[in-house]
Amino acid sequence: MAYCKHCGARIDDGANVCPECGTIQNNNPQTTKDEGGFLWGLLGCCIPIVGLVLFLVWRDTKPKTSKAAGIGALVSVIVYVLFYVLAAVVGVGVAMY
Numbered sequence: 001m002a003y004c005k006h007c008g009a010r011i012d013d014g015a016n017v018c019p020e021c022g023t024i025q026n027n028n029p030q031t032t033k034d035e036g037g038f039l040w041g042l043l044g045c046c047i048p049i050v051g052l053v054l055f056l057v058w059r060d061t062k063p064k065t066s067k068a069a070g071i072g073a074l075v076s077v078i079v080y081v082l083f084y085v086l087a088a089v090v091g092v093g094v095a096m097y
């Protein structure tokens with residue numbers, strides 16, 4: 001159980017904002033920057049392996065950033081799979097004629 005550093009009210013461990021006074025909590029002092037963000041998603045999309053690694057490494061310390069990277073990697077993988085499925089279907093279709 002965590003306590004608000006501003007007013008001392010009890011707050012959930014996972015909560016980022018105090019329900020009593022609205023002060024933003026920084027429960028993990030190691031968290032320097034966790035803004036999520038488009039660039040990490042883009043990186044994960046361009047290099048899915050990097051996105052996956054970042055997702056696993058930052059899962060605990062930078063949830064938002066890791067999520068962005070993970071989603072980017074996931075989207076990239078889905079696009080690749082769709083592309084190959086489509087290519088396979090088109091290839092089979094061409095081969096049948």
Ligand SMILES: [Zn+2]
Nearest residue numbers: 004007018021
């Ligand atoms: Zn408070």
